Amino acid sequence: MTLTFTLDPSFDSEKGGPALRDGLLALWADVSNAGGAVGFVPPVTPEDVRPELLKHLAAMAEGRTRLLVGHDEAGAVAATAFLTLNTHRLMRHWLWLYTVMVHPRHQGKGYGRQLMAAAAEAARGFEGIEAIRLTCRGGTGADRFYAACGYKEVGRVPGAIRVGPGDDRDDVIMLLPLSAA
Template identity: 75%
Template sequence: MALEFSLDPPVGPVLRDGILGLWTDVSNADGAVGFVPPVSREDVRPELVRHLVAMAEGRARLLVGRDADGEVAAAAFLTYNAHRLMRHWIWLYTVMVHPRHQGRGYGRQLLAAAADAARGMGGVDAIRLTCRSGAGLERFYASCGYKEVGRVPDAIRVSDGDYRDDITMLLPLV
């Protein structure tokens, strides 16, 4: 079953709460989306607000995947570069598929929808993202066409004594 994706859907309380719940659930399932479990919705809310402000200011766009029940099942943020020499590529941030939907190909669908969205943005030649080592994410992204282009060893401290690499990956669109 495929998710139904929408780019830049109107953000009201229902969508906002759906993304907040998604982000919290992904984080608590040990998803590498900026937090270490356990987290509450209130822990995640300020980061979501920062993303929503970036959207309101035209610096970011939201891609949402809904399941057959219309619930938010996946999401990602596409962020423009402010630097005039780097406007030909975008960042893909906070790539999330709800834990109850993982293993169904929804992550691949989300990345394909993000690539389609980026191609439609005009002048975008590539997508960059970063991921945390230790969970096999770099292998997943590579299987979706992304190439590892950089790695900073031990850049992310998950907890005392648990350091992970920060991996930069690139998907050429042309």
């Protein structure tokens, strides 16, 4: 079983736009509530997530961010990643990968690796992009997953993420040179 990936899906149609937004909100809330490190601490609702999605959509409208969506066999939003271009003139040769998510019901099916491969392939198609950089929350095992996908840890900020009182996590910085992927 594989996901079907779309880079820069349309939000314009009356049918597709609301369904895609609702699918993204539901995915983000479900991943967060399952313990996924995607910017929230459970419990959250899709309405809690909406302001963050709107920020991402605004960045997409400005051309700074691209969206990669994976749909499952039923056509439901099953995975996402946001690819954000650098605006600093000295850092335009790499991009950020944000909000990497696979729905909890699909964990263990290899969809995460499919998503990471699709993100790398999409980045290779962007003129001048030589690497992907991401950060992840320490203590979740995400760094091991990204390492298995070819990313290398290039930095770590101890205790930079405060999940809750007395629960500080490292911010792990990882890089994938696209020539090596």
